[in-house]
Amino acid sequence: MADNLQTLQEQVLQARDGGHKLNIVGGGTKAFMGRAADLDAGTLNVGEHTGIVDYHPVELVLTVRAGTPLKEIEATLAEEGQALHFEPPHFGEDSTIGGTLACNLSGPARPWAGSVRDQVLGVRLINGKGEHLRFGGQVMKNVAGYDVSRLQAGAMGTLGVLTEISMKVMPKPAATLTLAQEMSADDVIHYMNSRAAEPKPITAACWLDGKVYLRLSGARSAVEATAQKWSGDVMENGDQFWRQIQDMGHEFFTGDDPLWRFSVGSTAANPKLDGPWLIDWAGSQRWYRGNAELKQMEALAKEAGGQVSLFRGGDRGGEVMQHQPDALKGIQRRLKNSFDPDGIFNPGRLYSWL
Amino acid sequence: MTTNPKISKAELAEQFRTFIDPEYVITDDETMKPYECDGMSMYCEMPLLVVLPETVEQVQRVMRICNENTVPVVARGAGTGLSAGAMPNKEGVVLSLAKFNRILDIDPLARTASLQPGVRNLAISEEAAQYGLYYGPDPSSQIACTIGGNVAENSGGVHCLKYGLTVHNILSVEMVTVEGDVVTVGSDGLDSCGMDLLALMTGSEGLLGVVTEVKVKLLPKPEVAQVVMAGFDSVQKGGDAVGGIIAHGIIPGGLEMMDGHAIIAADDFAQAGYPRDAKALLLCEVDGTEEEVHEHIAEAEEVFRKLGATSVRTSQSEEERALLWKGRKSAFPAVGRISPDYYCMDGTIPRREIARVLTEMEKMSEEFGLRVANVFHAGDGNLHPLILFDANVPGEFERTEAFGSSILSLCVEVGGCITGEHGVGVEKVRQMAVQFNDEELQQFHDLKAAFDPKGILNPGKGVPALRFCQEYRSLEYKLHKHDHTEAAHG
Numbered sequence: 001m002a003d004n005l006q007t008l009q010e011q012v013l014q015a016r017d018g019g020h021k022l023n024i025v026g027g028g029t030k031a032f033m034g035r036a037a038d039l040d041a042g043t044l045n046v047g048e049h050t051g052i053v054d055y056h057p058v059e060l061v062l063t064v065r066a067g068t069p070l071k072e073i074e075a076t077l078a079e080e081g082q083a084l085h086f087e088p089p090h091f092g093e094d095s096t097i098g099g100t101l102a103c104n105l106s107g108p109a110r111p112w113a114g115s116v117r118d119q120v121l122g123v124r125l126i127n128g129k130g131e132h133l134r135f136g137g138q139v140m141k142n143v144a145g146y147d148v149s150r151l152q153a154g155a156m157g158t159l160g161v162l163t164e165i166s167m168k169v170m171p172k173p174a175a176t177l178t179l180a181q182e183m184s185a186d187d188v189i190h191y192m193n194s195r196a197a198e199p200k201p202i203t204a205a206c207w208l209d210g211k212v213y214l215r216l217s218g219a220r221s222a223v224e225a226t227a228q229k230w231s232g233d234v235m236e237n238g239d240q241f242w243r244q245i246q247d248m249g250h251e252f253f254t255g256d257d258p259l260w261r262f263s264v265g266s267t268a269a270n271p272k273l274d275g276p277w278l279i280d281w282a283g284s285q286r287w288y289r290g291n292a293e294l295k296q297m298e299a300l301a302k303e304a305g306g307q308v309s310l311f312r313g314g315d316r317g318g319e320v321m322q323h324q325p326d327a328l329k330g331i332q333r334r335l336k337n338s339f340d341p342d343g344i345f346n347p348g349r350l351y352s353w354l
Numbered sequence: 355m356t357t358n359p360k361i362s363k364a365e366l367a368e369q370f371r372t373f374i375d376p377e378y379v380i381t382d383d384e385t386m387k388p389y390e391c392d393g394m395s396m397y398c399e400m401p402l403l404v405v406l407p408e409t410v411e412q413v414q415r416v417m418r419i420c421n422e423n424t425v426p427v428v429a430r431g432a433g434t435g436l437s438a439g440a441m442p443n444k445e446g447v448v449l450s451l452a453k454f455n456r457i458l459d460i461d462p463l464a465r466t467a468s469l470q471p472g473v474r475n476l477a478i479s480e481e482a483a484q485y486g487l488y489y490g491p492d493p494s495s496q497i498a499c500t501i502g503g504n505v506a507e508n509s510g511g512v513h514c515l516k517y518g519l520t521v522h523n524i525l526s527v528e529m530v531t532v533e534g535d536v537v538t539v540g541s542d543g544l545d546s547c548g549m550d551l552l553a554l555m556t557g558s559e560g561l562l563g564v565v566t567e568v569k570v571k572l573l574p575k576p577e578v579a580q581v582v583m584a585g586f587d588s589v590q591k592g593g594d595a596v597g598g599i600i601a602h603g604i605i606p607g608g609l610e611m612m613d614g615h616a617i618i619a620a621d622d623f624a625q626a627g628y629p630r631d632a633k634a635l636l637l638c639e640v641d642g643t644e645e646e647v648h649e650h651i652a653e654a655e656e657v658f659r660k661l662g663a664t665s666v667r668t669s670q671s672e673e674e675r676a677l678l679w680k681g682r683k684s685a686f687p688a689v690g691r692i693s694p695d696y697y698c699m700d701g702t703i704p705r706r707e708i709a710r711v712l713t714e715m716e717k718m719s720e721e722f723g724l725r726v727a728n729v730f731h732a733g734d735g736n737l738h739p740l741i742l743f744d745a746n747v748p749g750e751f752e753r754t755e756a757f758g759s760s761i762l763s764l765c766v767e768v769g770g771c772i773t774g775e776h777g778v779g780v781e782k783v784r785q786m787a788v789q790f791n792d793e794e795l796q797q798f799h800d801l802k803a804a805f806d807p808k809g810i811l812n813p814g815k816g817v818p819a820l821r822f823c824q825e826y827r828s829l830e831y832k833l834h835k836h837d838h839t840e841a842a843h844g
Binding site for chain 1: 643
């Protein structure tokens with residue numbers, strides 16, 4: 001646990017005065033994400049700015065320094081029977097909460113429990129002028145000022161250096177159980193969405209290798225009664241399976257083939273593209289392994305009502321995120337300029353033009 | 355903020371009438387009168403003119419003309435807002451979205467609804483009910499308020515502890531920029547690439563763009579809902595019970611609290627059978643599957659009894675549940691019956707501070723010589739103190755405002771904020787300086803300029819001009835110091 005704020009602020013000011021750029025690094029486990037980092041930029045290490053600042057279990061609110069490892073946060077919450085319901089992926093021992101928010105990463109529970117962005121209540125960040133600013137708060141509802149906190153989700157550090165995050169936490173469910181059964185990729189879209197439309201305690205729905213997996217969590221009686229009504233076999237090691245999906249430890253994610261992430265309408269037909277697919281979030285998030293052009297993938301994503309990004313591997317010198325229309329490009333450029341007028345933070349990491 | 359329009363009222367109206375039905379370009383005072391305020395009727399201003407476009411293309415043309423000529427634009431839904439966010443600008447146009455009132459599509463399998471911004475909040479759930487679905491956020495004004503306004507204010511309601519605010523329940527918005535471009539922010543997916551512009555748009559109070567379509571998520575209607583009512587003989591015990599239930603691991607669908615004044619007013623009005631001698635009343639609704647509700651209701655009853663409830667009653671039928679809620683839902687009009695006027699505040703605090711803040715508020719009530727009743731969303735620490743006053747007594751509204759302002763400062767002092775769901779608008783623009791410093795406010799101004807360089811969208815709302823802040827902070831400091839000295843003496 002260390003408060004490294006002053007050093008961080010000084011480094012930002014030095015970069016500003018010296019006309020340098022900075023790559024923001026936490027635990028360093030997400031270096032594979034986004035476009036390739038600018039090799040000429042220096043490193044700003046937030047990984048040493050750690051520690052839990054405030055935690056009252058009764059409030060369901062946690063405030064932590066951005067460099068705090070997820071595992072440390074989760075261990076503290078577990079002592080109180082609470083958890084991060086958005087199930088952040090751990091890409092290594094050192095994955096931090098700051099990086100998780102900057103990359104907007106959430107696990108299998110996301111459609112029901114919300115995403116990391118949904119749970120954020122407030123942030124503190126250092127902008128490109130070296131000012132340490134506070135937005136949002138530590139309470140469940142706060143509509144004073146623009147929602148700068150949630151704007152950071154997915155910005156990949158391009159708007160500032162996250163130093164502190166306040167977020168909502170939730171009690172751990174009393175019981176959890178996973179049902180698995182064989183199903184084709186064509187049938188599973190309708191099946192998962194129909195199940196999600198029932199008022200039952202479903203908290204994950206994923207399809208892989210011809211099998212659909214549904215997870216039920218909540219009050220024991222409700223979980224057991226639902227499992228009786230729904231088809232599928234109770235999985236013995238269900239928790240282990242979901243952990244592998246959450247952390248991308250499953251063999252689907254191994255190997256060097258480019259990994260594409262489709263964030264699309266949950267009921268959209270699966271894109272006609274040969275190769276391995278993993279359907280998660282009851283159809284809203286779909287993973288594909290294989291070589292392809294971003295343009296071609298964008299067309300498929302558009303057809304499915306959503307967007308695509310190159311999550312890992314492939315050509316990281318070109319764009320890896322969905323093409324932005326001109327009007328939105330303009331807004332994002334000006335937003336970047338309003339937070340980071342000298343373009344210090346993570347140059348080109350999100351888009352070549354940002 | 356002055357914008358110095360480059361065009362006269364007559365010229366502007368003439369231009370609009372070339373592409374909008376002339377009947378919907380309103381320029382006479384009598385017809386414009388209903389637009390002079392929103393739900394916060396203490397703040398009024400007559401606009402230059404009012405337009406009611408019927409197509410997105412018309413909205414685009416209105417924006418282009420106004421931007422070129424630096425004419426302020428105030429977008430307006432149903433006008434139910436409670437912070438004067440839709441109060442007109444006297445040099446500007448009120449852009450009413452009232453004609454955009456169609457539900458475009460409901461997809462029961464995907465559990466989504468595509469809506470024009472003028473669709474009423476309750477109408478979404480009414481239409482979705484045939485599929486066993488509903489729309490989560492349910493602000494008290496849901497009969498009248500529109501989804502476009504909900505997006506602008508990031509509206510919540512009784513059920514947001516469990517089901518979230520507007521920002522958690524929308525997938526995308528289509529909006530018209532000041533330049534007149536139409537852009538879609540968000541998608542049918544649960545997130546989009548890059549920085550989260552959808553979250554930024556939500557709650558931006560009409561300062562960044564004009565929303566012309568919204569896609570929302572729908573939820574399956576819970577199988578069962580039951581409510582436990584618990585009375586307590588002190589505010590302290592009631593406040594502690596709020597934390598107690600959550601610490602126990604139950605997330606209620608709704609968790610509402612009323613103080614002694616509100617209990618009696620609401621019970622007189624609704625005859626709900628509330629314990630009239632109680633100093634605090636909790637309504638705790640648990641929803642879910644039959645098994646889950648059965649399990650959690652039994653636990654909730656036990657928690658309340660353990661924490662000193664003087665009465666505990668659980669609804670045994672839908673009628674009884676409706677009756678218990680009726681008192682809470684009619685609490686505002688009920689309080690309206692016992693006072694000529696009331697002023698509804700909207701601060702949030704950490705739950706653990708509920709008892710302390712309510713006790714402090716009672717003291718302030720004596721100091722200001724004004725009664726206050728409390729009805730609020732205890733589950734998420736969102737207070738709605740109702741200050742009772744008489745607008746016909748000279749100076750009383752000013753005293754009410756000062757009282758309200760002290761309450762908001764107290765909220766910030768205990769770690770909360772100045773608005774949980776009503777927005778800043780005009781009403782709380784000064785108090786922004788209590789919650790944010792000048793650098794933070796400047797960042798807000800810079801952010802706004804990224805969308806609206808000329809500052810034509812809802813000028814003067816949401817974020818204060820920095821030159822007023824220093825003055826307000828020093829005034830607040832003096833007042834506040836004074837309060838505490840007084841309290842120490844009293």
